[in-house]
Amino acid sequence: DADVTQTPRNRITKTGKRIMLECSQTKGHDRMYWYRQDPGLGLRLIYYSFDVKDINKGEISDGYSVSRQAQAKFSLSLESAIPNQTALYFCATSDPGSSGYGYTFGSGTRLTVV
Amino acid sequence: DAKTTQPPSMDCAEGRAANLPCNHSTISGNEYVYWYRQIHSQGPQYIIHGLKNNETNEMASLIITEDRKSSTLILPHATLRDTAVYYCIVISTGNQFYFGTGTSLTVIP
DSSP: OOSEEEEOSEEEEOTTOOEEEEEEESSOOSEEEEEEEOTTSOEEEEEEEEETTEEEEOTTOTTOEEEEEETTEEEEEESSOOGGGOEEEEEEEEOTTSSSOOEEEOOOEEEEEO | OOOOBOOSEEEEETTSOEEEEEEOTTOOTTEEEEEEEEOTTSOOEEEEEESSSOEEOSSOEEEEOTTSSEEEEEETTOOGGGOEEEEEEEEETTSOOOOOOOEEEEEEO
């Protein structure tokens, strides 16, 4: 099984619908992140969480909300989806206590809002 | 965290060394240089990181200039599977990563 699992892998939804993207990890890391990637662009940080009780906004949090249900689970919600939220979404984890402090990414969720 | 500047795209012949530059002139003493790559639309993959010494692992080498204002990622023998977008990130330990647009490397047969 993958260290960081995102569900669903692909999703098409209609404008105005509420949608949740889920992320779970088996790394045991406290820190989790949600990024968004638009075609031809780099990744932009939406929200991040340093532990279960900690939630922080990133560069582009408007229109999104998150929930850290447990150390291993971090969900991203679009309360009322709009077409310009069509993008590739990545979840990631990290452990600042490790020597590398690298991020581990999931495989991504491709979201299309029509 | 310091900003980075990378060329938008580069080509490299298969089997040759690929040298990807990154400028980070505002880097501070406690900031690390990280390199990640993203193949097609997969999740970014960690390559290597360093503070001030040159580093090497099974994937690549990282050369950091003495003044730490720039670095070069070296893929010693590029293969077609190294075609990807490469991101250079400068960050202090414990902070969150901010990605730029990276360098799109195309390895040519």
